[in-house]
Amino acid sequence: MTGKPYGDSTNSTSSAPEDSSLKSPAGSKYPASDVSRPDSPGGSTLQASEKSHTHSPAEEEVDALEKAALKDSIGKVCMIFIALLAFGLPLVIKSPTWLHIIILIYFYAYLTSSWNMVGGFAGVLPLGHAIFIGIGAYSSTILFLQYGVSPWLGMLVGGMLSVFVGILIGLPTFKMRGAYFALATIAFAEGFRVMVENIDYLGPLQINGPRGLQIPPLDIGLVNFMFTRKEPYYYIILIMLIAVLALTWAISRSKLGYYLNAGGEEPEAAMALGINVSRAKLVAMAMSSFLTALAGTFYAQFSLFIHPRSIISLDVSFEIAFIALIGGRGSIAGPVLGALLLRPVSDFSRIYFGDVLPGFHLIIYGVVLILVMIYQPRGIQEPLTRFYHIMADKQADRMRANRLESGVMKKEGSQ
Amino acid sequence: MIYFIEDAINGILMGSIYGLTALGLTIIFGVLKVVNFAHGSLLMVGMYVAFWTVSLTGLHPYLSLIIVVPVMYGFGYCLQAVVIKPIFKAEKNVREPLTVIIVTTGVWYILDNMTLLIFGPQYRSIQDNPLKGKMIEIGEMMISVPKLWGCIIAIVTAVGVYWFLQKTRTGRAIRATSLDRDAASLSGINQYRIYNMTFGIGTAIAGIAGVTLIPFYNIFPTVGVLFDIKGFIIVVLGGLGSIHGAIIGGIIIGLIESVGPQFMTSTWTEAIVYGLFLLVLFVKPSGLFGVKYDW
Numbered sequence: 001m002t003g004k005p006y007g008d009s010t011n012s013t014s015s016a017p018e019d020s021s022l023k024s025p026a027g028s029k030y031p032a033s034d035v036s037r038p039d040s041p042g043g044s045t046l047q048a049s050e051k052s053h054t055h056s057p058a059e060e061e062v063d064a065l066e067k068a069a070l071k072d073s074i075g076k077v078c079m080i081f082i083a084l085l086a087f088g089l090p091l092v093i094k095s096p097t098w099l100h101i102i103i104l105i106y107f108y109a110y111l112t113s114s115w116n117m118v119g120g121f122a123g124v125l126p127l128g129h130a131i132f133i134g135i136g137a138y139s140s141t142i143l144f145l146q147y148g149v150s151p152w153l154g155m156l157v158g159g160m161l162s163v164f165v166g167i168l169i170g171l172p173t174f175k176m177r178g179a180y181f182a183l184a185t186i187a188f189a190e191g192f193r194v195m196v197e198n199i200d201y202l203g204p205l206q207i208n209g210p211r212g213l214q215i216p217p218l219d220i221g222l223v224n225f226m227f228t229r230k231e232p233y234y235y236i237i238l239i240m241l242i243a244v245l246a247l248t249w250a251i252s253r254s255k256l257g258y259y260l261n262a263g264g265e266e267p268e269a270a271m272a273l274g275i276n277v278s279r280a281k282l283v284a285m286a287m288s289s290f291l292t293a294l295a296g297t298f299y300a301q302f303s304l305f306i307h308p309r310s311i312i313s314l315d316v317s318f319e320i321a322f323i324a325l326i327g328g329r330g331s332i333a334g335p336v337l338g339a340l341l342l343r344p345v346s347d348f349s350r351i352y353f354g355d356v357l358p359g360f361h362l363i364i365y366g367v368v369l370i371l372v373m374i375y376q377p378r379g380i381q382e383p384l385t386r387f388y389h390i391m392a393d394k395q396a397d398r399m400r401a402n403r404l405e406s407g408v409m410k411k412e413g414s415q
Numbered sequence: 416m417i418y419f420i421e422d423a424i425n426g427i428l429m430g431s432i433y434g435l436t437a438l439g440l441t442i443i444f445g446v447l448k449v450v451n452f453a454h455g456s457l458l459m460v461g462m463y464v465a466f467w468t469v470s471l472t473g474l475h476p477y478l479s480l481i482i483v484v485p486v487m488y489g490f491g492y493c494l495q496a497v498v499i500k501p502i503f504k505a506e507k508n509v510r511e512p513l514t515v516i517i518v519t520t521g522v523w524y525i526l527d528n529m530t531l532l533i534f535g536p537q538y539r540s541i542q543d544n545p546l547k548g549k550m551i552e553i554g555e556m557m558i559s560v561p562k563l564w565g566c567i568i569a570i571v572t573a574v575g576v577y578w579f580l581q582k583t584r585t586g587r588a589i590r591a592t593s594l595d596r597d598a599a600s601l602s603g604i605n606q607y608r609i610y611n612m613t614f615g616i617g618t619a620i621a622g623i624a625g626v627t628l629i630p631f632y633n634i635f636p637t638v639g640v641l642f643d644i645k646g647f648i649i650v651v652l653g654g655l656g657s658i659h660g661a662i663i664g665g666i667i668i669g670l671i672e673s674v675g676p677q678f679m680t681s682t683w684t685e686a687i688v689y690g691l692f693l694l695v696l697f698v699k700p701s702g703l704f705g706v707k708y709d710w
Contacts, residue, residue, distance in 0.1 A: 125513050172697045178513045179450040179655075183647050184696050190644065191689035198682050314640075318520065325517055358536065359528030359636075366524035373518050374501045 070396040086238055090231045099230040103302070105343040106237040107295065112323045112335035113244045114291035117284045119321060120330035121257060123264020124174070124281070125182045127317050128189030131169075132289045134196065134312035135162045136296025141213050141306055142205050144224070151225035155297040159290040166289030167282055174281045186314065193312040212307030215300065225301040233302050240298065241336075244291055248332050251284075260284055261330075322365055326372045328379020337381050342368070421556040422673045428562040430669020434662035435569035436624040436642045437649035439617035442576065445656030446593040446613040447503075449512065453494075453519040455643025456526035457618050461487050461625025462634045463530060469541050469629065476541065476630045477564065483622040491618025495611045498522060503610065523643070531636040538633040546630040565627035572623055573662050576616070580658075589613055593656070648692040654705020663703065 093099060115129050139161055140154025149157075173184045200209045207213075220226045227233060251257045262270035263277035270277050300306045319342075327338020342365065349361035376382060440454045451457075464486055468479040499515060506512040549560035580586035591599040592609045600606045624642075632638070649668055653660025668688060675684035695702060 125516065176696065176700060179444075179516060180651070180696060180700055182513075182516060183450065183651060184693060186644065186647070187689045187692050187696070191686055191693070194682065194686040194689065198680065198686065314644075321517075322520075357532055359531040362524045362528040363532070366521040366528070369521035369524075370498060370518050373514050373521070374505075377505065377514060 067393075067396050067400065070399055071392050074392050074395055083242075087235075090234050096230050099234055101344065101347045103230065103234050103237055104347065105339050106234075106241045107299065107302075108320070108323055108343055109336045109339035110237060110241045110244055111292060111295050111320050112327070112339060113241070113248055113332075114288050114295065115320045116248065116324055116329065116331075116335050117251065117288040117291075118281070119324055120334070121251065121260040121264065122281045122284050123260075123330075125178065125321065126185045127182045127314075127321055128185035128187075129288075129292055129320050130312045130314070130317040131189040131192045132162045132166065132292035133296035133299065133316065134192060134308065135165060136293030137300035137306045137311055138196070138207065138213070138296075139293070140297040141215060141300045142207070145213065145215065146204075146206060150223050151297055151301055152223075155225075155294050158293040158297055162289040162293035162296075163286045166285045170282050170285040174278050174285075186317070189312060189317055190314065193308050196308040196312060210308065212305060212310075215304040217304055225297075226304070233298075237298060240294065245332060245336070247287075247291075251287075252332060256280055256283060264330075319365075322369055326368055326379060328381030331379065331381045331385075333385070334379045334381040337384065338379070341380065417555050419674065419677065421558075422677065423670060424556065424558060425562065426670040426673025427666050428559065428566040428669070429673065430666035431569040431662055432562065432565040432624065432627055432665070433642070433645055433649055433669050434653075434665025435565070435572060435627060436621065437646040437653070437661045437665055438569075438573060438576065438658065439620035439624070440646045441650045441653070441656055441658065441661040442620070443614055443617040444650065446589055447515070447610055449499075449515040449519070450647065450655075451519050451614075451617070452516055452643070453522040453526065454617070454621060454646055455639030455641070456523045457487070457491065457621040457639070458625050458628075458642050459530065459634075459636065459639035460490065460526060461618075461622035462629055462632075462638060463534065463625075464622065465626045465629050466539060466541060466634050473543075475545060476626065477568070480623065480626050483626050484619045487622030488615040488619040490615075491621075492611045492615035494522065494618070495614035496607075499614070500607055500610065503607070523639070527636050527639060534636065536636060538635045540633050541629055544630055559631065561627075561630035564630075568623065568627050569662060569665075572620060573658055576620070577658050585612065645688075648688060651692060651700075651702055652695050654702025657702065657704040660702055660704035 089102065090099060093102070111129070111133070115126065118124060118126050136155065136158035139158030140149075140151045143149040143154040143157060144151050169185065169188050173181050176184060196207060197210045199207045201207065215226075217226055217228075220228055222232070251260075259270070259275050259277065259280035262273070262275055263280055267277050296311065299311065323338035323342050324335055325338075326342060327336070328334030345364050345368075346361040349357070349364065353360045372380060436454075436458055439457070440451055443449065443451045443454070461483060465476070465479045465483045468474060468482045469476050472479075472482075474482075499518060502512060502514050502518055506514060546561040546564070550557045551560060551563070552558075580590055588599070588604045589609055589612070591602070592604060592606055592613075596606050599609070645668060649664040650661055651664075652667060653662070653664030671688055671691070672681075672684050675681070675687060
């Protein structure tokens with residue numbers, strides 16, 4: 001049910017660029033691979049091409065290796081292209097509304113990637129991740145408002161607190177089976193929300209209960225994590241997203257990734273092999289809650305207003321899970337693809353149909369979710385990854401053919 | 416003291432209605448082994464069906480049952496047959512398919528927001544309500560009449576469902592499927608038809624709960640969410656799959672909610688309910704009356 005980290009990771013890291021290029025008006029699939037043509041490694045291919053008229057098994061193997069190397073470089077070029085596109089986007093898009101929408105896409109992609117460490121790799125269904133967003137947002141905001149601590153430091157404090165809470169939640173709940181686990185995480189998040197709503201002062205800390213906390217935008221600057229323009233937020237969340245994707249990629253190829261995957265698919269078999277499944281899950285939970293809390297601080301600084309009903313709400317927890325499930329749970333590209341697909345739907349339907357058709361985007365969410373679950377249970381990343389591989393294969397073949405031709409011509413010329 | 420008893424009685428009455436809303440959930444879980452996240456929305460649909468039946472035909476609220484129950488049964492039957500069955504077929508060998516939870520969440524979102532789209536966000540309550548604000552006075556205590564009727568309907572429904580499952584042929588087939596779906600299939604029971612019927616019955620019970628709520632409760636598109644989470648708590652408390660567990664779990668929650676505010680702010684009772692829920696999950700996940708891991 002969950003993805004196999006190893007197999008997926010190789011596929012999906014390289015497919016991440018592909019969809020982003022679909023999104024951007026400037027880049028289609030072809031420019032990306034066209035770029036790769038000039039700088040492809042050419043040294044070794046010449047020797048191989050001389051032999052390639054006859055086909056022995058060993059030569060076929062060489063061929064396959066060569067093709068894999070070509071495909072690899074295509075993937076790398078795609079990724080560099082996408083990264084350049086992402087970093088250059090604010091130079092093209094000046095409208096704050098658009099930037100806001102894109103920032104929220106990255107924000108949800110980040111949240112979902114963090115969720116994915118538990119919900120995807122460990123094969124359970126946590127539906128209460130908003131609790132960590134809340135902890136992150138409240139820790140940094142309270143520290144900043146009352147003690148003047150920079151939100152960057154508050155972010156780490158929130159992350160640490162969140163790890164503590166995450167482990168506290170994980171210890172008893174990971175023993176539960178599917179539905180019970182989902183219900184328990186909901187209860188934790190909702191219980192936390194009710195508590196925040198009811199507490200005005202926790203010792204010396206002012207939580208402000210149901211009224212929420214407002215951050216006055218007085219000292220603007222990097223130290224206080226406050227900016228008047230959207231661009232700094234854009235780059236901060238982009239870097240956070242890239243970092244979390246890299247971390248997910250590293251986990252998926254590490255021992256921990258295999259442990260999680262084994263524990264998610266067949267817990268008994270994994271335990272019989274001597275894997276400490278619950279410890280692996282706890283480590284994943286700790287990382288996931290830490291990263292989610294960082295996003296909470298980001299959100300608090302981005303909107304400068306936090307309110308228990310808006311950030312610790314079930315809706316947020318469910319939206320994260322929806323994006324992961326539609327994108328493809330347990331894969332690296334899935335969360336990004338899911339956020340790219342779903343966030344614009346929600347934003348644009350709110351902008352254009354908000355007053356005529358309230359809740360329209362949630363109907364679309366529901367329909368897409370059901371269709372994906374019935375016809376594409378591993379998420380939309382699967383067909384997109386397959387499509388990417390077909391395209392990359394073709395491109396690699398074409399490049400090889402070109403090179404062989406030129407190699408043959410060179411050879412003839414020298415003779 | 417007299418207020419305390421009055422609150423307790425009203426809590427028991429309201430709690431049994433909570434139990435009724437959770438009854439459908441527990442039956443669906445017992446047979447399909449799936450937590451139906453859309454159950455609150457089904458309750459909401461039941462409330463709207465009852466509301467429009469009463470408003471358009473002018474029937475007494477409780478007489479609308481003759482229309483609500485078959486409509487809701489059909490609705491649930493079709494929902495299961497069209498939307499959820501494909502998942503079951505795809506994940507045949509998984510005992511508790513998580514994917515189904517996700518699909519029912521999708522159904523929840525669709526139903527709630529469709530209703531919002533069609534009927535708008537306003538709160539509605541039935542006009543010319545013969546039961547509105549009616550009270551029985553016992554000594555100095557005031558007991559709400561529609562809640563009393565709700566309690567009676569809840570108990571009759573629970574007993575009826577129990578009788579149906581124990582005594583009828585279809586009921587036996589449903590119990591057999593809940594115990595072991597493969598063995599049931601081997602003895603000639605059409606597993607998917609039983610699923611459809613069970614889902615229909617669960618939805619019909621949600622409809623009955625909707626009917627008992629409309630005389631004293633507002634109707635709005637997200638009303639289901641309030642009962643959804645409460646429903647989960649009740650069924651886990653009573654034991655997933657247990658019929659009397661659902662009713663008794665409901666009464667416990669109702670009592671906490673009505674008596675609690677005498678000792679603390681009413682919003683804190685909500686936190687206590689969640690706390691109790693987690694406690695039951697950790698200490699005895701099978702609930703007060705659930706058989707371990709099974710019906």
